[in-house]
Amino acid sequence: MQLGINTLPQELIDAIIDENQDDQAALRACSLVARPWTYSSQRHIFSRVHFRNHSQCYYPGKLYRTSCEINRFHNLISTRPHLASFVRTLEVEPILDAAQEQLLACTLQKLVNLECISLDLGGYYWDELSQCMRDALITTIRSPRITNLELREGLFLRCADFLALLGACEHLKRLSLSAMSCDDLEEFVQADAAVTLPSGLNLQLDSLALSLYEQSYLPLMHRLLxxxxxxxxxxxxxLSVLTAGSGHLSERIEATKEILKLNSNSLQHLVLNVCLGGKSAY
Structure with missing residues (x-):
């Protein structure tokens, strides 16, 4: 007696789908096989969502991607609410359209199981985002489920605003900063005022990834320390430390050694492109 595709044990179906979790084409094909395959396939398909659009337009002299894709996703989770619960990671780019910003805020409220938010500022300043979008992002970051924050390709006018954003993520465990900087970073590092996060938070990170240009790496690393x-x-x-540029080499080495010494007993994975010199075992 031959068994049909619908009679396979759910455990076997889940195992097949899990094995193909990184293959979007395979997952979409699996989702169409039969009802028992659909839920598990969708769980992987919608685990990571990226709000972007390939259409481009100009805004105050800058090229950016609009986010019309948010419309489609919002409509989808409005008709199939269970899909919103599958989203664990969200990647979002700057949105400079009022209607889209409001839609983003509504959409973020529905992503109740979101664990990681990745913000690619695309070369914009945080202050260039509208108050609506900043509020929506900060509200989302405050969720106790958010433990992973990634910030890429952006700037802050004030280091205090950068720290306020970090401070909003009260359960932060994994932080990634790529090509980020603050205009007043060096001044802030040299300030004598007490250096703390807002609201008296005490965060304990288990993962830190820095990919920065040399002019940002030193002051930002000192600031974090x-x-x-x-x-x-x-x-x-x-720990991942990747820096670009050939200046301030000795200072970069010392800053990197400092954080390595702090974690000499805990580090399990290390990625480093800073030559430490000497007979270091790192």
């Missing part, structure tokens, strides 16, 4: 104990960087399991 100054945040202790508000942000504990001494129990990292994963």
């Amino acid at each position: 100054q945040l202790q104990p508000s942000m504990d960087l001494s129990h990292l399991h994963r």
Whole structure:
């Protein structure tokens, strides 16, 4: 007696789908096989969502991608609410359209199981985003489920605003900063005022990834180290430090050694492109 595709045990179906979780084409094909395959396939298909659009237009002299894709996704989760619960990671780019910003805010409220938010500023300043979009992002970051924050390709006018954004993520465990900087970063590092995160938070990171240009790396690394104990960087399991540029080499080496010493007993994974010199085992 031959067994039909619909009679396979659910455990076997789930195992097949899990094995293909990184193959979007395979997942979409699986979702169309039969009802028992649909739910598990959708769980992977919608686990990571990226709000972007390939159409482009100009805004105050800058090229950016509009986010009309938000419309389609919002309509989808409005008709099939269970799909919103599958989203674990969200990647979002700047939205400079009032209607789209409002739609983003409504959409974010529905992503109740979101764990990671990745913001690609695309070369914009945080202050260039509308108040509506900033409020929507900060509200989302405040969720107790958000433990992973990625910030890429952007700038802050004030380091205090950068720290306020970090401080909004009260349960932060994994932080990734790529090509980020603050205009007043060096001034802030040299300030004598107490260095803490807002609201007296005490964060303990287990993963830190920095991919920065040399002019940002030193002051930003010093700034993060100054945040202790508000942000504990001494129990990292994963550390990635990638810097570009050939200046301030000795200072970069010392800053990198400092964070390595803090985590000499906890590090399990290390990615590094800073030559430490000497007979270091790192």
